[in-house]
Amino acid sequence: xxxxxxxxxxxxxxxxxxxxxxxxxxxxxxxxxxxxxxxxxxxxxxxxxxxxxxxxxxxxxxxxxxxxxxxxxxxxxxxxxxxxxxxxxxxxxxxxxxxxxxxxxxxxxxxxxxxxxxxxxxxxxxxxxxxxxxxxxxxxxxxxxxxxxxxxxxxxxxxxxxxxxxxxxxxxxxxxxxxxxxxxxxxxxxxxxxxxxxxxxxxxxxxxxxxxxxxxxxxxxxxxxxxxxxxxxxxxxxxxxxxxxxxxxxxxxxxxxxxxxxxxxxxxxxxxxxxxxxxxxxxxxxxxxxxxxxxxxxxxxxxxxxxxxxxxxxxxxxxxxxxxxxxxxxxxxxxxxxxxxxxxxxxxxxxxxxxxxxxxxxxxxxxxxxxxxxxxxxxxxxxxxxxxxxxxxxxxxxxxxxxxxx
Amino acid sequence: xxxxxxxxxxxxxxxxxxxxxxxxxxxxxxxxxxxxxxxxxxxxxxxxxxxxxxxxxxxxxxxxxxxxxxxxxxxxxxxxxxxxxxxxxxxxxxxxxxxxxxxxxxxxxxxxxxxxxxxxxxxxxxxxxxxxxxxxxxxxxxxxxxxxxxxxxxxxxxxxxxxxxxxxxxxxxxxxxxxxxxxxxxxxxxxxxxxxxxxxxxxxxxxxxxxxxxxxxxxxxxxxxxxxxxxxxxxxxxxxxxxxxxxxxxxxxxxxxxxxxxxxxxxxxxxxxxxxxxxxxxxxxxxxxxxxxxxxxxxxxxxxxxxxxxxxxxxxxxxxxxxxxxxxxxxxxxxxxxxxxxxxxxxxxxxxxxxxxxxxxxxxxxxxxxxxxxxxxxxxxxxxxxxxxxxxxxxxxxxxxxxxxx
Numbered sequence: 079x080x081x082x083x084x085x086x087x088x089x090x091x092x093x094x095x096x097x098x099x100x101x102x103x104x105x106x107x108x109x110x111x112x113x114x115x116x117x118x119x120x121x122x123x124x125x126x127x128x129x130x131x132x133x134x135x136x137x138x139x140x141x142x143x144x145x146x147x148x149x150x151x152x153x154x155x156x157x158x159x160x161x162x163x164x165x166x167x168x169x170x171x172x173x174x175x176x177x178x179x180x181x182x183x184x185x186x187x188x189x190x191x192x193x194x195x196x197x198x199x200x201x202x203x204x205x206x207x208x209x210x211x212x213x214x215x216x217x218x219x220x221x222x223x224x225x226x227x228x229x230x231x232x233x234x235x236x237x238x239x240x241x242x243x244x245x246x247x248x249x250x251x252x253x254x255x256x257x258x259x260x261x262x263x264x265x266x267x268x269x270x271x272x273x274x275x276x277x278x279x280x281x282x283x284x285x286x287x288x289x290x291x292x293x294x295x296x297x298x299x300x301x302x303x304x305x306x307x308x309x310x311x312x313x314x315x316x317x318x319x320x321x322x323x324x325x326x327x328x329x330x331x332x333x334x335x336x337x338x339x340x341x342x343x344x345x346x347x348x349x350x351x352x353x354x355x356x357x358x359x360x361x362x363x364x365x366x367x368x369x370x371x372x373x374x375x376x377x378x379x380x381x382x383x384x385x386x387x388x389x390x391x392x393x394x395x396x397x398x399x400x401x402x403x404x405x406x407x408x409x410x411x412x413x414x415x416x417x418x419x420x421x422x423x424x425x426x427x428x429x430x431x432x433x434x435x436x437x438x439x440x441x442x443x444x445x446x447x448x449x450x451x452x453x454x455x456x457x458x459x460x461x462x463x464x465x466x467x468x469x470x471x472x473x474x475x476x477x478x479x480x481x482x483x484x
Numbered sequence: 485x486x487x488x489x490x491x492x493x494x495x496x497x498x499x500x501x502x503x504x505x506x507x508x509x510x511x512x513x514x515x516x517x518x519x520x521x522x523x524x525x526x527x528x529x530x531x532x533x534x535x536x537x538x539x540x541x542x543x544x545x546x547x548x549x550x551x552x553x554x555x556x557x558x559x560x561x562x563x564x565x566x567x568x569x570x571x572x573x574x575x576x577x578x579x580x581x582x583x584x585x586x587x588x589x590x591x592x593x594x595x596x597x598x599x600x601x602x603x604x605x606x607x608x609x610x611x612x613x614x615x616x617x618x619x620x621x622x623x624x625x626x627x628x629x630x631x632x633x634x635x636x637x638x639x640x641x642x643x644x645x646x647x648x649x650x651x652x653x654x655x656x657x658x659x660x661x662x663x664x665x666x667x668x669x670x671x672x673x674x675x676x677x678x679x680x681x682x683x684x685x686x687x688x689x690x691x692x693x694x695x696x697x698x699x700x701x702x703x704x705x706x707x708x709x710x711x712x713x714x715x716x717x718x719x720x721x722x723x724x725x726x727x728x729x730x731x732x733x734x735x736x737x738x739x740x741x742x743x744x745x746x747x748x749x750x751x752x753x754x755x756x757x758x759x760x761x762x763x764x765x766x767x768x769x770x771x772x773x774x775x776x777x778x779x780x781x782x783x784x785x786x787x788x789x790x791x792x793x794x795x796x797x798x799x800x801x802x803x804x805x806x807x808x809x810x811x812x813x814x815x816x817x818x819x820x821x822x823x824x825x826x827x828x829x830x831x832x833x834x835x836x837x838x839x840x841x842x843x844x845x846x847x848x849x850x851x852x853x854x855x856x857x858x859x860x861x862x863x864x865x866x867x868x869x870x871x872x873x874x875x876x877x878x879x880x881x882x883x884x885x886x887x888x889x890x
Contacts, residue, residue, distance in 0.1 A: 094541050128560065135500050136567040143570070146563035146578050150556040154534065157552035161542040164549070172552050176582060177627060221583060 080245040081113040081203070085213065085235035088122035089252040090309035091155050094162075100250065100309055101162035104208060108168055113203040115242060116170075117213040117235040118159050120151025125214075125228075141186035145215075145225045149175075152212035152231070160210045170208040173199070175215040175223065180234070182216030182224045189216050189224035191233065194241035211238060229290030236293045240300035247297070247304045248315075249289060254308035255316035256281065256288050258481040259333040263469050266482040270331060271314070274321045277331045278304075280424045280458045294318065321426055329427035329434060330479040333472060336420045337465060339369055339387040341450065342396065346410025347384050349376040356407050357384065360399050366392040370420070370453040370462060381410070385451055387462060390416060418450065419468045422460040423475060435459050441478040447471055486651040487519040487609070491619065491641035494528035495658040496715035497561050500568075506656065506715055507568035510614060514574055519609040521648060522576075523619040523641040524565050526557025531620075531634075547592035551621075551631045555581075558618035558637070566616045576614040579605070581621040581629065586640070588622030588630045595622050595630035597639065600647035617644060635696030642699045646706035653703070653710045654721075655695060660714035661722035662687065662694050664887040665739040669875050672888040676737060677720070680727045683737045684710075686830045686864045700724065727832055735833035735840060736885040739878060742826045743871060745775055745793040747856065748802065752816025753790050755782040762813050763790065766805050772798040776826070776859040776868060787816070791857055793868060796822060824856065825874045828866040829881060841865050847884040853877055 084107065086100045100116075107114050119125075128148045132139050156172035163170035175182075178199070182189035199209045213231025216224040226233050232249060239247035254269065256278065261267040273281070275298035282291045288306055297304045297318060307315025321327075347353055354373070361368055369387045376382040388396045393416065400412055428434045438459055442449060447470065451462040463471060476482055490513065492506045513520050525531075534554045538545050562578035569576035581588075584605070588595035605615045619637025622630040632639050638655060645653035660675065662684065667673040679687070681704035688697045694712055703710045703724060713721025727733075753759055760779070767774055775793045782788040794802045799822065806818055834840045844865055848855060853876065857868035869877060882888055 094537065097541065131500065131560070131564055132567060135503065135564050136571040138571075139567050140570055143563040143566045143578055146566075146580070147560050150559045153556045153559070154537070154553050157549040158537055158541050160549045160552075161538060161545050164546055165542040165544075172549055174552070174629075223580075 079111045079113065081242055082107060083115045083117060083235050083239040083242065083244045083247045085117040085231060085247065085249045086119065086159075086309060087231065087249070087251045088119045088125070090250050091118055091120075091159065092122035094158070096309070097155070097158050097162045101159060101166060101168070103250065103309065104163060105166055105168050108206070108208060115199060115209040115211060115238055115244070116159060117211050117231055117238060118152060118155040119213050119231040120155055124151040124154070142222050145186050145223045149212070149215040149223050149225050152214045156210050156212040163208055163210070168208055169206055170210055171202075172210045172212065174212050176217040178211070179217040180211075180215070180237075182218060182226070184218035184220055184222070184224065186218070186222075186224055188227035189218065191216060191226070191237045194238060196238075196241050200242070227292070229293070232290040232293035233296060236297045236300070236302050236304065239302045240296070245303070247302050249304060249306045250309035251288060251306060252308065252310065253288060253306075254311050254313050255306050256318075256332070258331070259472055259476055260335070264473050264476045266476060268481060268483045270316050272317045272319055272324050273331055274324060274426050275318055276321070276457055277424050277426055278318045280422065280455075281332050281334050289318075327427050328425055328481075329431045330423050330425040330481065331427075332424050333475050333479070333481070334422045334424060335468060335472060337468070338390055339418065339420055339462075340390050340393045340414060340416035341385060341387050341418050341462060342400065343383060343385045343413040343415075344400070344409050344411075345383050345413065346381045346408075348408050349380055349382045353407065354384070357400075357403060360403060361388070361396055364395060364399055366396045366399070370451045370460065372451050387418070387420070387451065417465040418462050419465045420460050420462050421468070421471050421475070422458050423479065424458045426457050428457055428459075437478055438475065441474050442471060445470055445474050485517045485519065487648055488513060489521045489523060489641050489645040489648065489650045489653045491523040491637060491653065491655045492525065492565075492715060493637065493655070493657045494525045494531070496656050497524055497526075497565070498528035500564070502715070503561070503564050503568045507565060507572060507574070509656070509715065510569060511572055511574050514612070514614060521605060521615040521617060521644055521650070522565060523617050523637055523644060524558060524561040525619050525637040526561055530557040530560070548628050551592050551629045555618070555621040555629050555631050558620045562616050562618040569614055569616070574614055575612055576616055577608075578616045578618065580618050582623040584617070585623040586617075586621070586643075588624055588632070590624035590626055590628070590630065592624070592628075592630055594633035595624065597622060597632070597643040600644055602644075602647050606648070633696075633698070635699070638696040638699035639702060642703045642706070642708050642710065645708045646702070651709070653708050655710060655712045656715035657694060657712060658714065658716065659694060659712075660717050660719050661712050662724075662738070664737070665878055665882055666741070670879050670882045672879075672882060674887060674889045676722050678723045678725055678730050679737055680730060680832050681724055682727070682863055683830050683832055684724045686828065686861075687738050687740050695724075733833050734831055734887075735837045736829050736831040736887065737833075738830050739881050739885070739887070740828045740830060741874060741878060743874070744796055745824065745826055745868075746796050746799045746820060746822035747791060747793050747824050747868060748806070749789060749791040749819040749821075750806070750815050750817075751789050751819065752787045752814075754814050755786055755788040759813065760790070763806075763809060766809060767794070767802060770801060770805055772802045772805070776857045776866065778857050793824070793826065793857065823871040824868050825871045826866050826868050827874070827877050827881070828864050829885065830864045832863050834863050834865075843884055844881060847880050848877060851876055851880050
């Protein structure tokens with residue numbers, strides 16, 4: 079007997095047939111004698127619909143009321159899932175966050191879970207009852223509903239698995255696992271059987287939208303074994319685990335890409351101490367996330383160029399701020415380019431193997447692809463290139479690192 | 485300064501523009517210096533959508549999970565209304581039933597309110613904050629969400645007005661008040677300025693779908709002054725009040741009709757004690773609501789005919805039971821007719837005036853309309869006639885009782 083958390087994402091509960099399908103997967107685990115808690119997202123499209131209502135009625139909305147409206151989607155699915163389970167003979171009840179409760183801080187719209195009360199749920203496991211927990215939502219100390227941010231149901235599931243000391247947290251989605259890269263672009267992409275938390279974290283934050291970044295962080299911190307698998311196919315998924323559980327480690331595990339960033343170059347910035355702070359300080363104050371930054375060597379010792387990337391959703395806001403700063407701190411010109419893509423190769427094996435960066439640069443050079451910006455971390459190398467080369471670069475790198483299927 | 489409860493029904497919050505319109509009516513009351521609690525229904529169509537999901541996924545559904553799903557509609561509207569108020573400068577917050585709480589019994593799907601905690605709401609009135617309360621929902625002693633039955637938001641509003649000792653409970657809807665009869669059928673129908681609780685109760689239960697019956701009962705019991713008015717027009721509505729607040733009482737206040745019942749005639753039923761009980765007992769046990777009943781005088785002292793009406797939604801169930809009983813208790817034949825309409829004239833003035841029934845029978849006879857069943861109470865007379873005569877009968881009676889506008 080194992081205790082498992084099963085999480086079904088929006089596409090896995092998009093309609094009543096899909097909810098029934100998900101319920102039958104839950105029943106299979108119950109029939110194996112397992113104790114099961116289920117976490118559900120809102121039906122696909124529902125959260126967007128609710129967010130649309132909120133933003134249409136009030137552009138600068140009260141985040142507390144946003145949470146009241148938007149959390150309704152998961153409430154509906156949790157009730158429907160409990161009903162679907164009951165109708166195939168599985169004892170089940172829905173739990174809303176305030177009923178358990180799932181305690182969070184009071185940062186509405188992106189709250190963090192602080193504790194989950196599981197005593198009653200565990201008691202009912204003893205009566206063979208499945209707990210269906212509404213994902214994405216929490217209860218603030220003020221007694222108001224919170225939500226955990228987009229994709230927050232993954233975090234709900236992992237936190238629940240941690241609180242329940244579950245043996246496994248299965249994340250059911252519309253893909254059958256984590257791939258070495260996007261299979262829609264690289265047909266030879268392989269499903270990864272096991273991936274480390276750190277690699278998954280990089281993959282998630284670099285554009286592989288299978289798991290929410292925060293849920294991977296939490297799983298790593300709490301040691302929750304996460305499995306990503308398809309709710310539509312009966313194939314094993316990808317297991318996200320500790321490094322020591324992976325016997326034969328690839329040097330490069332996967333290649334991610336993101337078209338979500340735009341490039342900004344500041345020309346002729348005075349080359350003196352404090353300039354970077356006077357630029358990136360105001361951006362940070364306005365919650366503009368700056369990612370890759372390069373500063374070119376000053377040719378004349380007086381001025382330099384600074385290039386960086388910001389999320390496309392922050393782009394306009396960033397430009398407003400920079401135009402204001404332009405005369406203030408002396409920037410000669412501003413150039414922008416939104417037709418860029420960030421490509422990252424990821425692998426914990428890089429730590430002990432040299433030459434990974436060199437292989438990347440050579441492969442791209444062989445295809446005539448110019449690298450605009452480079453940034454690296456212990457287990458990844460990212461480059462910014464022109465968006466037109468996305469597919470070419472991904473396929474070439476996938477082959478170069480020996481990731482292609484036979 | 486007055487304390488008022490304003491309730492907006494589904495059509496009054498059917499879209500964002502309508503929610504904004506409703507919010508501006510709330511603002512007008514706040515600007516007059518009033519303390520305001522708002523109760524909202526789900527957006528028109530939303531409750532039907534949610535009920536559809538529940539019944540599709542599980543025909544014999546767990547009423548507790550039904551309530552989880554269906555109560556989500558009012559949750560969404562309460563958040564949106566609070567946002568709409570904030571965006572026009574009115575301080576407001578949403579309250580879900582479990583947050584106040586609105587305590588009910590645990591009869592899921594049609595729970596009854598047992599108490600509403602208003603202390604915090606009243607404290608915030610002092611800070612000029614509007615309370616936006618999700619209608620239709622409650623909290624059971626078990627900690628689970630309940631709902632109050634279709635149209636339950638009217639009851640939420642009246643109960644809230646009672647708990648707050650409000651000066652008035654304004655029910656905003658898509659009509660501008662209660663009419664002497666359906667104006668779509670009788671163009672000369674008049675809006676009633678004041679109507680007694682008892683008359684309103686009969687009007688509501690006899691098919692005038694302006695207010696939920698239970699909300700009127702509750703208003704009468706608690707002495708809540710209810711006003712029914714349009715959220716789309718700036719005209720005074722209909723005030724539902726105690727009899728002693730009405731100076732010039734009409735003998736007949738209104739004429740209601742209902743096509744929701746079907747007629748069943750049992751032929752050749754043994755004329756002996758206990759037969760009625762053996763028929764109506766099993767029907768009641770299956771929650772079939774029987775309304776009008778007539779038993780014809782036995783010609784031979786041995787057998788008789790019994791005619792009665794049941795709601796059309798219960799019709800099939802009733803027939804199943806009666807066919808089972810047919811041989812058991814000796815019924816020669818069963819005749820049914822669903823093409824019937826029940827027409828009722830209502831007025832507290834009947835108590836002190838004779839001849840109201842006589843006027844009804846004569847008017848219908850003059851038009852050649854045959855009366856199939858008659859039933860009376862202290863303040864109403866109902867007749868069952870062929871459905872084809874609905875319009876003819878309503879117009880003739882409306883004129884006969886002097887209700888036509890000039």
